[in-house]
Amino acid sequence: MKIKKIITASAICFAVSAGLFPTAANAQKNQKLTDPEIASVAVTANQIDIDYAKIAIKKSKNQQVIDFAKTMEKDHGAVIDEAVALVKKLGVTPKDNATSKSLNAQAAKTRKMLNSKSGKAFDKAYVDNEVAYHTAVIGDVENVLIPDATNKELHDLLVSAVPLFKAHLEHAKMVQKSLEK
Amino acid sequence: MKKSLAVLGIVIFLLFPILFLGSCSSPNKKSQPDQTENLHKVDTVTIQLMKFTPGELTVNPGDTVIWINKGLVSHTVKSYQDNKFYSDTLNPGKTWTLVVKDSAAYYCSIHPTMQGKLVLK
Numbered sequence: 001m002k003i004k005k006i007i008t009a010s011a012i013c014f015a016v017s018a019g020l021f022p023t024a025a026n027a028q029k030n031q032k033l034t035d036p037e038i039a040s041v042a043v044t045a046n047q048i049d050i051d052y053a054k055i056a057i058k059k060s061k062n063q064q065v066i067d068f069a070k071t072m073e074k075d076h077g078a079v080i081d082e083a084v085a086l087v088k089k090l091g092v093t094p095k096d097n098a099t100s101k102s103l104n105a106q107a108a109k110t111r112k113m114l115n116s117k118s119g120k121a122f123d124k125a126y127v128d129n130e131v132a133y134h135t136a137v138i139g140d141v142e143n144v145l146i147p148d149a150t151n152k153e154l155h156d157l158l159v160s161a162v163p164l165f166k167a168h169l170e171h172a173k174m175v176q177k178s179l180e181k
Numbered sequence: 182m183k184k185s186l187a188v189l190g191i192v193i194f195l196l197f198p199i200l201f202l203g204s205c206s207s208p209n210k211k212s213q214p215d216q217t218e219n220l221h222k223v224d225t226v227t228i229q230l231m232k233f234t235p236g237e238l239t240v241n242p243g244d245t246v247i248w249i250n251k252g253l254v255s256h257t258v259k260s261y262q263d264n265k266f267y268s269d270t271l272n273p274g275k276t277w278t279l280v281v282k283d284s285a286a287y288y289c290s291i292h293p294t295m296q297g298k299l300v301l302k
Contacts, residue, residue, distance in 0.1 A: 160253060163231040
């Protein structure tokens with residue numbers, strides 16, 4: 001059982017480190033993102049996690065997992081609201097791009113995987129994915145979106161979102177640890 | 182006789198402003214005890230970038246602490262020890278006030294990695 005957990009954790013770590021998640025860095029391949037594209041990626045990445053949370057709220061029976069998912073739904077919704085308010089203020093239209101398309105394509109596969117599981121296997125799959133997804137998103141926001149953002153307000157919104165995503169990651173790890181018991 | 186009346190009138194005229202000012206200054210003397218009675222101070226803890234700042238606050242019993250949420254998302258302020266204190270959900274821009282009675286470690290029940298401490302002098 002322990003070996004199985006180690007293999008699963010190693011596989012997720014490998015997937016993240018090897019760039020198998022469709023992160024902004026991989027999808028864009030060193031091409032600088034414009035502000036409308038960054039806005040689109042930010043909204044897409046947050047919406048994807050809301051969609052995962054909705055599945056968890058519906059399927060999980062574990063109160064800790066449900067509470068975590070409700071926090072994800074509410075917090076990422078708040079970030080989207082801020083991003084939408086900012087793009088309206090700036091008169092910018094979020095522009096669909098290779099990164100946001102790639103994120104959506106991978107998310108569809110993950111949702112299918114989550115929907116195929118139930119019980120404790122679902123809880124584990126959801127929380128493991130939250131750890132991996134937040135790790136990947138934090139890396140992309142810090143290394144791609146923030147450096148590429150030219151508008152100061154968009155840049156500042158991304159900077160202020162990083163501690164939120166890091167708190168989510170630590171929270172997900174807490175839940176992950178409690179599921180192992 | 183006329184002369185003494187005139188002198189009396191001058192004396193009253195000169196003394197009147199002194200007596201009047203003296204009566205006006207008496208409320209100030211009365212307000213002094215109020216200033217010494219109200220020694221409790223008010224401190225603020227800012228919730229921003231997923232942190233309580235300051236993370237540890239030293240206070241006297243009876244001091245007031247105001248938490249203000251300057252973050253992107255909602256938070257709470259809950260003592261680890263049951264029944265000490267638990268705020269309502271603080272949406273962005275909202276505040277919550279507590280008169281401190283005891284030392285307490287606390288956290289945000291929505292984001293349990295956010296922690297703070299109140300320490301009595």
